[in-house]
Amino acid sequence: MNLTSNIQNQKSILVTGKNGQLGQSLYKLVTQHSTSNIQHCFTFVGRDELDLADSSSIEAYFQDKRFDGIVNCAAYTAVDKAESEAELADQINHLAVKKLAEIAKQQDSALIHISTDYVFDGQGFKPYVESDAVGPQGVYGLTKLKGEQAMQAIEPKGAIIRTSWVYSEFGNNFVKTMLRLGAERDNLNVIFDQVGSPTYATDLAKCILTLLDDERFMLNETASVQHPTSNIYHYSNEGVCSWYDFAIAIFELSGTACQVNPIETKDYPTPAKRPHFSLMNKAKIKQEFGLEIPYWRDSLMDCLTQLPLASNE
């Protein structure tokens, strides 16, 4: 899938994970002519074109291709399954990122890689800043952290954006699960002792486009120099809630009559441990790129408005 326009100074941008939530949200934005980034030439690829589970296929893909920017939206995201598929999760979330970083470095491309709040241990009490100590609690978080570290060791141009609680009108996510269950049941049990900030994938996609449009970023002139976490940024929507609050808002804003009962994490055991505290401080990305980040309930409303449109496509 290749989208071009006639405007000069366009950059060639590769987006991996085209069928994922973030990949589809980026695709939605760049095919809307109102967005400012239309001058770029985007190539969206899925695992059929670029399989991150196979390092030789990554090398083969770039043999005769070069991009000004690579946005890595692909990942092994099955948090619980990762506990029993550690090798595959490591290949996709760590070794493939290392390979992409090496290629970006060789080809002088900017790599935007997406990471997660799961790199932290979730025991914090004030919003995590980029330089806070990491301590992943499960295989998924560990493999994502190793991907970050591999990219930082290779030092291509670009950025790592850590995000949390991603939802969208595409794919599977908490919002769509709640809407489905809320239509089937009178009441639902939802965890109240894990707090964080939801992220509407469209907002994160807009943030990525802002970075790509910023010449300083593409030339690697933005980050605070020579700090180990200088190319790491945190991004989620503004505000804070628990999964319980999130579920209540989903039902309120969608007009779904379903009662939500608060339960503790211990009453909903999962193979992978979840962080109790996922809140991230976004001051750095807001200051460096002049971003205004929407409040989570406003973005939830936007997504709910988009959902019927997406399901009609």
Ligand SMILES: NC(=O)c1ccc[n+]([C@@H]2O[C@H](COP(=O)([O-])OP(=O)(O)OC[C@H]3O[C@@H](n4cnc5c(N)ncnc54)[C@H](OP(=O)(O)O)[C@@H]3O)[C@@H](O)[C@H]2O)c1
């Ligand atoms: N979802 C969240 O709550 C959350 C929270 C924090 C951080 N993140 C991070 O945000 C980023 C985007 O997440 P998302 O929610 O958009 O994920 P997603 O919807 O699960 O999409 C991930 C994409 O990766 C692709 N993929 C998986 N294995 C692949 C392989 N071997 N080769 C090529 N592509 C492969 C998948 O392809 P198929 O469609 O073919 O399976 C899918 O399109 C990821 O880096 C994720 O770790 C997500």
